[in-house]
Amino acid sequence: MAERNDTAGRAGSPGTGTEPADGREPAGEPRVPTVIADDVHVVYRVWGAGPKGNAAAALRRMVRRERRPKVTEVHAVRGVSFIAYRGEAIGLIGSNGSGKSTLLRTIAGLLPPERGRVYTNGQPSLLGVNAALMNDLTGERNVVLGGLAMGMTREQIKGRYPQIVEFSGINDKGDFINMPMRTYSSGMSARLRFSIAAAKDHDVLMIDEALATGDKKFQRRSEARIRELREQAGTVFLVSHNNRSIRQTCDRVLWLESGELVMDGPTDLVLKAYEEETGR
Template sequence: MAERTEQHRERAADGARIPTVIADDVHIIYKVNGGSRGKGSATAALNRMLRRKTAPGMREVHAVRGVTFVAYRGESIGLIGSNGSGKSTLLKAVAGLLPTARGKVYTDGQPSLLGVNAALMNDLTGERNVMLGGLAMGMTREQIRERYQDIVDFSGINEKGDFISLPMRTYSSGMAARLRFSIAAAKDHDVLMIDEALATGDRKFQKRSEARIRELRKEAGTVFLVSHNNKSIRDTCDRVLWLEKGELLMDGPTDEVIKAYERETGR
């Protein structure tokens, strides 16, 4: 049973805070291949598509189950839970990348989802990716040029050489993740969702990332952070949502929720 604190609703009612995301009884269901031994040829799959039939062995996964919460401007909210608990799936729904089977998600402003697996143009240089990434987020060319050096410096890409002028395929996964975060953090977001971005890079970069998230909060944005690193959650977030098996088990102050999570899981 979810412990949804009434203080969030009460503060919204008296006008003290402005809601940025409202999740109202959200259910997300998707279909996966169950490993059927039936006909698996491309021709058979095409025939099933044309006949609008579900492939044999296809099963439904109820990834998010009746999640309800309200996020407010200026908050930094951590999402915790074991692998497969629905954290990343929920963020994709908030970002508008996944449809809800039931329930609704309402957002004020444009949500931006940043994940360590977000696509980058491997054949283009880091410099070109900074430009394209900024444009994709709605920044003007002038804004990107003004913030370009700050993005490069923040990422630390050039600390060991002129990597920003090299193709992205020459980067390590950590370098690519740092540049991706740096591009996203250069813009003031209405709602910024970060999926494991702070899990990459050394402690020095994590500290810079945490400081930038605190700045984003001061600039009246809302930040969501998915991480298995409880220290990053404690250092960055003032509120935590705990999900397990797609259900919201607890929603409250960071220290309170993480202590309950650690007691339950031993992590």
């Protein structure tokens, strides 16, 4: 991208490459931005993360009139800026805990930034409904509940219900859709969760890694469905540790490390630098 990211004056941050390489977009055709991140910082506050968390230690602090150990702040995303355009598929890479998922949540407006702003066209949505589902309910009720939680209407859910069940393959081995989800094997519930999540179309779609769960057959099916969703969505973000799937899906990659944007550019260039850095 021609919009080079400014890493807030941290010259010499590791791996600052010579990105970005530009010239991919068709010249002359105005590009429409769908997501603008402007110097986004995200901070988590964690209580009770002090070294000694037991009651005796707390009491001793009170007696000695010491202040409670300060709330631990985790600065998960530090000053990330970029502009995403319609039709782009953007991969997010980086080691564990580099802030990829946090950044996605902030773009989606689910986690408020500490500083900076995110502007979006329409409502970006995260692919995933796990948190809305309840293990004590039957698969059928979870399909309805998950659909409603994602903002679908009852009619839409009724219309898609057969597809969702069929796609999940839950009923391949008996009438499991009418059993509580806690009776499912982990693979089965992962399949149902994905099928519910993938039932809705999105403007700006964000996919967190580890979605392609289940057996080989289901993995192939879910990859195909993600491709379908990608084609319908205006812009796609994909978080993954699998460089192969990033290469297949994305034309642009953001590389995050310790919450900072290390590199932003075409997939091949960034992945090459990333692989050199990580020694893969």
